[in-house]
Amino acid sequence: MSTGGIYFSLLVGPSVPVPVSSAVIESADEIEVTHQDEGRSGFQINLKVGRSGSADILDYGLLRDQFFKPFNRVIMNVAFDAVPKVLMDGIITHQQLVSGNGPGTSRLIITGEDVSVMMDMEEKNVEYPGQDETVIANRIIMSYAQYGLVPKVISPATMDSPVPTERTPVQQGTDLRYLQQMAERHGYVFYVTPGPFPSQNTAYWGPPIRSGVPQRALSVNMGPNTNVKQINFSYDALRPSLQSGSVQDRSNNESTPVETFGSTRTPLSSRPAVTTNQPNVRRSRFRGSGLTMSQAFARAQGMTDASTDDTVTATGELDASVYGDTLQPRSLVGVRGVGYEYDGTYYVKRVTHVIKKNQFIQRFTLNREGTGALGTSVVP
Numbered sequence: 001m002s003t004g005g006i007y008f009s010l011l012v013g014p015s016v017p018v019p020v021s022s023a024v025i026e027s028a029d030e031i032e033v034t035h036q037d038e039g040r041s042g043f044q045i046n047l048k049v050g051r052s053g054s055a056d057i058l059d060y061g062l063l064r065d066q067f068f069k070p071f072n073r074v075i076m077n078v079a080f081d082a083v084p085k086v087l088m089d090g091i092i093t094h095q096q097l098v099s100g101n102g103p104g105t106s107r108l109i110i111t112g113e114d115v116s117v118m119m120d121m122e123e124k125n126v127e128y129p130g131q132d133e134t135v136i137a138n139r140i141i142m143s144y145a146q147y148g149l150v151p152k153v154i155s156p157a158t159m160d161s162p163v164p165t166e167r168t169p170v171q172q173g174t175d176l177r178y179l180q181q182m183a184e185r186h187g188y189v190f191y192v193t194p195g196p197f198p199s200q201n202t203a204y205w206g207p208p209i210r211s212g213v214p215q216r217a218l219s220v221n222m223g224p225n226t227n228v229k230q231i232n233f234s235y236d237a238l239r240p241s242l243q244s245g246s247v248q249d250r251s252n253n254e255s256t257p258v259e260t261f262g263s264t265r266t267p268l269s270s271r272p273a274v275t276t277n278q279p280n281v282r283r284s285r286f287r288g289s290g291l292t293m294s295q296a297f298a299r300a301q302g303m304t305d306a307s308t309d310d311t312v313t314a315t316g317e318l319d320a321s322v323y324g325d326t327l328q329p330r331s332l333v334g335v336r337g338v339g340y341e342y343d344g345t346y347y348v349k350r351v352t353h354v355i356k357k358n359q360f361i362q363r364f365t366l367n368r369e370g371t372g373a374l375g376t377s378v379v380p
Helices: 022-026 115-120 133-142 175-184 293-308
Strands: 006-013 028-036 042-049 073-080 083-098 106-114 124-127 149-153 170-173 189-194 201-206 215-219 228-235 241-248 255-259 282-286 312-319 332-336 344-356 359-368
Touching: 006 022, 006 028, 022 028, 042 073, 042 083, 083 115, 083 189, 106 115, 115 175, 115 189, 133 149, 133 175, 133 201, 170 175, 175 189, 175 201, 215 228, 241 293, 255 293, 282 293
Parallel strands: 149 201, 215 332, 241 282
Antiparallel strands: 006 073, 028 042, 028 344, 042 106, 073 083, 083 106, 124 170, 189 201, 228 312, 241 255, 312 359, 332 344, 344 359
16 A cells, blocks of 8 residues: 555464455555553554455455454554554454445454553463562563564662562463553553564563654644644643652561652653642652562652653644654654744654555654753754
8 A cells, every 4th residue: 555655564364474465455444553652552454345256245255264353463564765664563353344235335344452462361370489570571571472572671770689588479460461560660661562573573661761862853833844733732730749658668677758859750841840849749648568668769759750751741643744754652752843831852652543545644642741842952
């Protein structure tokens, strides 16, 4: 499928996906892919189906051939200027037939999620004696090598290995949920990113990525350089919260105060909502138990960090053919043309790609911890 110089390809199969025929591509009315930094990413393919010949007397061809049957693997690639990128590597989880009375009015809707859905299929009871959360995360991820998962695990700043005589980490639930629970304790995220090569995926367990070179800037009200169709900003002053309380250190049974004073994330704005001299910040009570002092401080800080992330949120839409690339979530992007207060660098939290014939729209959600650009310019 070609859309204004953008080329799209679709591969489907039970274990090793293969390219679909041009007829299948032509029958696609709309393809939607959503990536986000929390939870699983997903896709939906809306196909026109019909019967055209003796082979289709009993059923529609796409259903008869079981091409899009549940748990088949789907890989989508998109290319700008002949440079391919993996847009989605996922598993079909839902199939819907919408039958119509006229020719060409029936629809087959295929829905699926990224390959991490296979990590959420079985609840387990597993003990991990003497293993910290970094080791456990690597161990779980590497057990799904058949889906091309390559672990990228970032150790928390504060981490203590469990002493078997004191405690043993126990998983009660699916692998995916346990990875997410461990991430939440440190204000971390867990997600699976497709690529960089087909059939390969990166499983990331760590803090939201707020460093590195930003992507091509989102330009607003800049004449011929404008590439954003619309964008809206919101500032939620009640979102951030500081933690205060105490913990009875299980290693020595002494009570220790626990308090946070701000976010430890890499700053993206010049005026963060939480600073040491800011009086109007929500205070939440930290109520951790059964922890050491270092664990309590790490969890309290993770809660504060996560609370500041969505202080400023931007939502909008752009035309991919004008932007000239796919906007990547879970990384940085610059915004320019809206004024100093909301210009600057943002973290890309969510992107939804909507592909139709002659149209490729990207809807996005950005966030950061406050207002004001850090500099006078962004990467164009």
